[in-house]
Amino acid sequence: MGQTLSVRQLEAWYGSNKTLKGINMEVASNHVTAIIGPSGCGKSTFVRCINRMHETMPGTKVKGEIVLDGESIYDQDPVALRKMVGMVFQKPNPFPSMSIYENVVAGVRLNGMRNKQNLQGIAEKSLRMAALWDEVKDRLNYSGMSLSGGQQQRLCIARALAVEPSVLLMDEPASALDPIATTHIEELVRQLKEDYTILIVTHNMQQAARIADSTAFFLNGELVEHGATSEIFTNPNDKRTEDYITGRFG
Amino acid sequence: MNDYFRKYKNLMMLTVFIGATIIALIPLFGVLGYVVKNGLSALNLQFFVNLPKAMGLPGGGMANAIAGTLIMVLIASALGIPIGILAAIYLTEYDRHSWLSTAVRFATDVLTGIPSIIVGIVIYTAVVLRMGNFSALAGGLSLAVIMIPLIIRSTEEMLKLVSHSIREAGFALGISKAKTILKIVLPTAAKGIITGAMLAVARVAGETAPLLFTALGNQYWSRSLNEPTASLPVQIFQYATSPYKEWHQLAWAGSLVLILMVITLNLVARYAFRSRSI
């Protein structure tokens, strides 16, 4: 089951550079929420705050509140939190020392699951969900690095799904993919929202329009507008949103 | 005219480069060739199984020195490799920018450049004098002291090559930092770390000066780690500086064996464990 997220007055810094300037946002459970905005506006920083990845970098700072299903994420152990809030990164990053199979089950296995049958079941299920199973089922022992970029990205998606989080953060998961793989992933995202709350960063307006229930437009570290995708794309409240969507800047 | 001059200048420079390379290679191959030529004739089975014989008698060997070198290198590795790797993990993964790591990094740089005889004197004063005798333990310890900064440095370099995104991927799966480092980062850098460790082992295997002060040497088998212990480099030194022709021969054979050991370690480190990609 997905979980609701509510973000209150979130501010984030890299050194003295304030990247998020007070974000307030409600994310509905079992929804796909797209985050759009020009490069450098803070989309990645925003999603990285939600699984407390931002603060792992030296010199960074966060202020504000993020509440996940009624509990502040800052009251939770970050390691435990990240089992609930999974993440797929902009660039595929499979573990180079591990096989395809080991990559997929890394999260559960390194957290203590030993039963081989369970692990194999999880691997197959996750790879199927990520639409990669048919391509790799005969070479699960090959290195994860032996896959193409698009396959690696789907491997990373499978790896995130294997942990069974309730929230999934996807930072431009399709930016390195061809149209076919992109379609796979979009299809996957639509299916996943049955079980997950999904935040997806994208530069692709059509993609946001296709898969997202609601869309948030970021600009210069601020949340300009957040609403139903159909509203944002056809009838935005803010002039800046309209300008960005119609391609007048950004 | 100009064109001709440029070609001429090119040719001149090329000749200078080639000349310098040849001059650099002469001593290199000279040393190798000389050791092989002199060592090969003295090398036989007896060399590997016999103890040194009394002055001037034929048929002596360096079995005890070979064993002593292996034992002391083993002691040094058992101490130096884990300590070096663990310290490097701390410095890169936990504390990359603090004053402590800067200080440790500076110290390892200094220590890497310190003449090994100084390490020998320090261990002599701190350990040998206190324990009351020369020993394989003190010898191994002095080699470990030389090894640790080398291993810290090479391990650090290898860990730094592992992309930060790999660590983040581990954290993002809810894997703790310690597990991410042990099960994901270390295996990714393993080949490079092993290569660095083997090169460090090869480097200390031929050290002579620190062993003179710590293990001293022995004409017989040592019965424990707490006795003076023979080693190839020290034995070579003693035999080569003796007045006996048979001993000179043995010194050459010992040199050949030592060179072969070091070359083997280097080759294995460079080729068997060469990392393909990180």
Ligand SMILES: Nc1ncnc2c1ncn2[C@@H]1O[C@H](COP(=O)(O)OP(=O)(O)OP(=O)(O)O)[C@@H](O)[C@H]1O
């Ligand atoms: N590691 C970092 N160190 C310092 N500043 C950073 C770092 N990462 C991002 N920033 C800055 O923070 C701001 C927001 O970056 P962020 O990565 O969140 O943008 P983004 O919206 O994801 O952009 P893109 O669409 O290009 O991925 C940018 O101005 C960027 O320069």
Ligand SMILES: [Mg+2]
């Ligand atoms: Mg980004």
